[in-house]
Amino acid sequence: MTAGSTQSWESTLDAVVVYAQGAVCRRLTRGHVPPDGRVRVTGLPRTVDPGSLRARVLGASGPRVTEARVETGAGRLGPDAPRGLRDEVERLKDACEAVRGRRDRVMSRIEEVGALRPVPPPRRRDDPRHRRTPVDAWLDLAGFVDERLTGLHHRLSELEEALRVAEHEVEVAADRLARASTDAPSAHVESTVCAVLTVDGTGEVELELEYGVPGAVWVPAYRLAYRQGDGSGRLLLRASVAQRTGEDWTGVRIALATADLRRRTDLPKLRSIRIGRSQPAPAPAGWREPPAGLAGLFSGYDAAGTRPAVPVTARAASPMAGGAPAEFLSAPPPPPPPPPPSAPVQARAKHGGPPAPGSMSYGAAPATWGAAPVAPGAPAPAAPGAPAPGAVPPPPPSPPAGPPRPSSAELDYASLVLCGPDEQGDRRGRLFAEAPFDPVVAEHRRRAEAVASLPLPGQAVRPRESAGSFDHRFDAAARADVPSDGTWHTVTVGEIPVGLRAEYLCVPSVEQTVYATLVLSNATGQALLAGPVEVTVDDEFLLTAALPTLAPGGVRRVGLGPAEGVRVTRRTNLHESASGLRGNTTVLNHGVRVELANGLPRPVRVEVHERVPVTGDPDVRIEERAGWAAPVEGAGPDQYAPGTRVWRLDLPAGATAALDGGYEIRIPTGKALVGGNRRS
Structure with a gap:
C-alpha cells in the first residue's frame, strides 16, 4: 500500500499530560473507514516516540485497530509558503553585510588618501642641483588630504553607527527565532509525521491516538489571597509549563503529573546467594532454537512478486527508555528465502512482558546489513581490512561452545526490533538489538530535551524533588494554550481547599519583633508540592514566599514578615x-x-x-x-x-x-x- 492510495484523516490535539520530563499527547480524529482499512492520520509532531504510539476506537464496540506505526515524509516548501522569522533573520543578515561592506570600502579609501605624500620632481642629468617644489603645491596637497579625510571619517562614523544598529537588529531577530515556536517547518524542507493505522471494521468511527514526546517540563506555583479579620483565604494552584515538542498546544486540556516518564517499569531480578561449592551460572531464559519452518513463513509474500521500493520504518527503541531513534530506509526487493541459521542468538520481544523460556526464536544479523546496494555486474567493494582479490580468505571463527551469551543490549526488551518481510538476508521474522540512527530525528529530540536545562523561576522546585516517593496528578479546570517556544508559560490549574488561620509569632530572647504568619492545613487527598507562593492580603500584594511540601493532613507556616502593630x-x-x-x-x-x-x-x-x-x-x-x-x-x-x-x-x-x-x-x-x- 503506497502513501498515495492510503486515505488521510486530519486530527486535533485534545489533551496533554505533562510529566516531570516529557508528555503524553492525545489526538482525536473521525472518518469513514475505507474498504482496505488503511488510514493515515496526520498532524503528529516531529519529536514523536515511535514506540509509544497507541490507537483505539472510541464508542463503537465492533471496529478495532489492528496495526499502528509511525511514518515520516519530507518535501520542499512551496513558493506560497508564508515568510517567517527565519526569512527576517536572513534579510537582516544581508543588510548587515551590505553595511559592513560599505564600511570596509570607506576604511580602504581612508588608507589610500592618508598615504598621499608629496613627491619632489626628479633631478635632470645635466643639472647638478635639485629642483625645488613650489610651497603652494605642498599646501594644496595637504589641504586636499585634510578635506578628504575629514569627509571620509565623518562617513565612517555614520557607517559604524549603522553597522552597530544592524548587528543589534540581527541579534534581536536571532533571539526571537530561537525563542519562537518549533511548530513551523524548517528553512526549506517541510517534514510530515503521520500514524498509519489498520482498522478492522466498517462505517464511520472516531479514533483516539496517544503518543509520548520529550521536551516538556513543569514546576508548581501558588497564589494565596487572604483577608485580615475574616479567617478565610483562597489558595490557587498554578503551573509554569515549558515545552519544545514541535507542536503548539492550543486549546488543550492539560494535566500535570509528578511521575517520571522515563522510569523503567520492568521487574527487578532477585538472584539467590548460596554458600557452598560454586556452581555454573544458569543459562538465560527467553531464547530457543529458531523454528524449522521459519524460512517458509514468507513464501506467500515472496510469491506475490517484486514490489517497488517503499519507505520502510525501522522501528527503534523508545527514547523515553534510553534507546536510539529510528531511521527511514528504502528497502530493496526481498531476496530469496535463506536457509535456517545454524546458531541462535539471544533476543527478546519489543512489546509486552518477559516471555517464558523457549517462547521465541531469534537470528544473527548478516555482515552486509546496512551496506550500499551494488549494481549488477559490478565488483563488490572491499570492506575495510578485507583480503585482496584472489587471496584465500581466512576461515570464519568458530562459534563459542554452549548456549548463547547475550549482551546487556540484547537483554533489553524495549530496545529490540522485529524485522519485517522486506528486510535483507535472514533478518526477516527475527528480533535484533541494534537500531539504525537518524540524525534528523535525533536533532529534533536534542532540541526538544534542551528545555530540561531551563533556569527555574524564583523559589521553584522540580516536582520529582518535592513529591518524594509518591506520585500525584493535577487536572487543569479549563483548557489552555502553551506554544512550543521553550519558555515558561503560566497555566491556572484550579483552587485548592485549605485551612487557613492567622497567627503571630515571636522569640523575644533572640529578637524583640513580632512576625505575622499564616498557618496552612492541607485537607485534601493530594500533596501540595513545594514552590513559590504569591501572598495577597486585602487585595494588595505583600510578598512571594517559599511554600514547603505539604502532605495530606499536614500543617505548615508561611511567614508574612514583621507585624509593626x-x-x-x-x-x-x-x-x-x-x-x-x-x-x-x-x-x-x-x-x-x-x-x-x-x-x-x-x-x-x-x-x-x-x-x-x-x-x-x-x-x-x-x-x-x-x-x-x-x-x-x-x-x-x-x-x-x-x-x-x-x-x-x-x-x-x-x-x-x-x-x-x-x-x-x-x-x-x-x-x-x-x-x-x-x-x-
Missing part, C-alpha cells in the same frame, strides 16, 4: 544564692517577664517562645516556674528545639498583657564554674 518587650533578672546544709549548692534564679501590646484594630493570637536550659548531668537540677507550657510534639506546624516553652494568648484590640516565667538552676558547688556568664 504588635510590640513585645522582654526583661530578665538573675539572683544567685547558696542553699543546703553547708551551702554546697549554688542556686541561679532566672526570672523572665514578657510584655505585649496590640496596636491593631482587631484581636490577635500571639505565640511567644522561650527556652530553658537542658542538662544531662543528674546532679544538676532545673526547676521551672508555672506560666508556660512545653509544646506537644506533632500538634503544631513546626519542629521545636529541646527545652522550648510556649505561651499562647489571645490579645484583644488595643490591649496589653504581661507574661511572667522563670526557672532555677541548682548546681553542686564542686561542679560550679567560678565566674563566667550566669545569665545564659
